[in-house]
Amino acid sequence: CKPVQIVKRVYTESEFERRRQSLIKRWAQCQPIRMGAYRGVVMPSLARSDTKFGQAWQRTAERWGIEFETPLEAALSVMHPSGNSFLDAALLHGKFPMMRDRFCTEELKIQIAFDAAIKPLLDDGEVVVQWSGVRADESDKRAGYARFACDERDPGFLYNFLPIHKWTATDVFALHKYFGIKPNPLYLQGADRVGCMNCVLCTKEEIAQTAARWPEHIEKHHAWEKKVRLASRWVHWMSVGTESQAWMRSQLGVREVTWFDEDEFTGEEIAMRKRYPVNLGQEVRLHGLEPDVQRIEWSGFYGP
Structure with a gap:
């Protein structure tokens, strides 16, 4: 058994096929908006080109530089595995992760680690202790974690252990120096943290630093946005007309x-x-x- 096993969440063609069939069924219908200021408003079909909305959307498509008759056609064109797990997750969800919906953490980290590495051991009757480098001073939420606790996914057989929970960042870098381990090069360049570039939790300063130092990542994100927007019914609905809220409120009073x-x-x-x-x-x-x-x-x- 190798001491280190690297696992990755791979989204399959069958998962994309299920999503395509769902889009074909649901986007053909008029659907109500489920939350926010417009909650309850029924929006038009995204599968027709012979409506006022469909005709206006075609002007949006021309502005975007794409050639499709309907939003549904546009969405189906990108609904295929890209080979990049993060982009595939965003396409299947029809949006990028948000503060209150960080599906990236759940699907690309937590669930795949459990399915690929932990569950096979549990199925063999092993007791598993999962080690994590979470530290208390990283956030108020993490400060409340217990250093050793039972994991509710399989009580009695799966446990979480946070060996450096009480350590400071200074302690971590001091141990690196003691053992002659070089820190991640991004830290040496002034980065406050290392992770996804750029994470949904990053600050505007971090985005500015990325744009200045690694502009290729901003260009990559821009290309991803052009794909993911085609998979979002909300983007399609909101992509036409720029005076809707002001005009609507004038009518509603x-x-x-x-x-x-x-x-x-x-x-x-x-x-x-x-x-x-x-x-x-x-x-x-x-x-x-x-x-x-x-x-x-x-x-x-x-x-x-």
Whole structure:
């Protein structure tokens, strides 16, 4: 058995085929937006070119420099394994990782390590102790981790051990120096941390440093963005029309809320009023309708 085993999450053609079939089925339908300011608004089909939206999207496609009749065609064109696990994950999710949806960590690190290295040992009846270099001073969340704890994925057989949890960064580099181990070259160039370039958690300063020192990575990200945007229904919906929110709010207007409060000096009851803009998705009142899900024609949603 080799002392070090390197594993990698590989997204297969069958996974992309399942995603393609899902797009073909779902993008042909009119779908409601599920969250945010537009929640509840039903959006147009992404598989038709004979609608107002479809015709406007074709102008977007021309601006992007692509030749497809519909957003669905564009999405299917990139829905194939690229050979890069991160890009493949983004294509299958139809978006890049975000602060509250870091599927990259779960799929490309945690789950593949468990499936490829840990689970086979557990299946053989072994007790596994997983070592990690997490340190308490890296974040408040990590500071709350126990140094040794049972892993709930297989209680009694799988444990997590954080041997350097209480160490500082200075301690780590001091040990490197003691044993004559050179640190990652990026640290010697002034980087605060080493990981994905650029991680969704990085700062604007780190992005600026990447652009200045390694512009090829920014160019690579730009090329990836052009692919992933084709797999995102949200990008397609929002890619046409730039005055939608302002125009829509002008049609919806505002709602006035009145409540009564006691004057702190006179003790008299006084009326208090405040005007709120009507929510675009949840509280639309076009044509006097107040359904749970408001269906708005494309021309109405994006403006005259």
